[in-house]
């Protein structure tokens with residue numbers, strides 16, 4: 001884990017960097033994967049367990065290059081037409097990720113860097129795009145600045161930074177997105193507790209399909225909150241049931257009982273419908289996936305749009321993927337959970 005550096009342990013900023021351009025210009029590239037929540041979204045905000053896995057086939061990439069002296073730090077995200085000067089955008093999510101990493105590494109506040117960030121993770125699609133971008137940025141800053149003892153295993157500091165940025169997006173963030181994206185491992189997650197790894201006795205396939213409908217996690221989480229406030233007993237009981245499904249799914253995954261996962265996904269989806277976070281398009285694509293041979297399917301992430309996930313036996317993967325594409329899914333990804 002990263003040591004948290006105290007003010008005393010900071011290095012003196014290297015002033016020579018502002019006198020002459022670095023020679024040679026160096027470039028650092030860092031990435032972070034997407035993620036899907038297998039079981040437990042929304043209930044996880046209310047303390048129930050959830051299971052999430054990284055999806056390495058999609059990723060965010062940050063490229064950091066030394067810039068001419070005196071030009072300061074700029075962050076470009078061509079995908080979202082953003083071009084940000086670090087010194088004047090302290091509360092922008094991209095700028096916050098970089099600024100917190102700079103503070104942690106105790107380097108000068110406005111280094112001469114050009115940072116470009118790109119991502120093939122659908123934005124607002126429930127696949128952790130925001131968390132992955134923040135993680136890639138923080139990793140790029142640490143690697144480039146030679147932050148003491150930085151290595152991929154020292155993820156705790158990056159996780160803390162990414163969680164702080166997630167809370168800009170939605171204040172009630174459970175912390176599951178940043179955890180799975182930063183640790184790049186399947187996680188059993190309970191809010192406020194250290195994430196746990198769990199055993200995957202037998203690998204299984206997921207087909208992930210994008211409805212193409214952007215969904216604001218903050219808006220959906222707020223709607224659920226309002227409904228919970230009006231009817232706590234009913235919502236707490238649904239969250240209990242979702243938590244029980246996560247427990248059963250963990251046992252099934254750890255014992256290699258892959259056949260149990262489809263029905264558990266169907267049951268989780270039935271409960272998500274009850275808290276009004278599904279949508280006509282999600283339901284249509286879920287039905288098509290199950291007709292094409294998926295053992296079970298559900299929305300993943302906040303819902304109302306974004307992505308659905310289907311657990312599929314290997315021989316049916318192609319058929320399910322084609323059926324979803326033919327039905328209008330704007331993108332599909334096939335991933336294996338476990339190796």
Ligand code: PMV
Nearest residue numbers: 041042126173174217301302
């Ligand atoms: O839509 P995403 O990928 O940000 O996932 C949100 C998951 C929720 O459980 C709905 C919220 C949370 O913070 O856990």
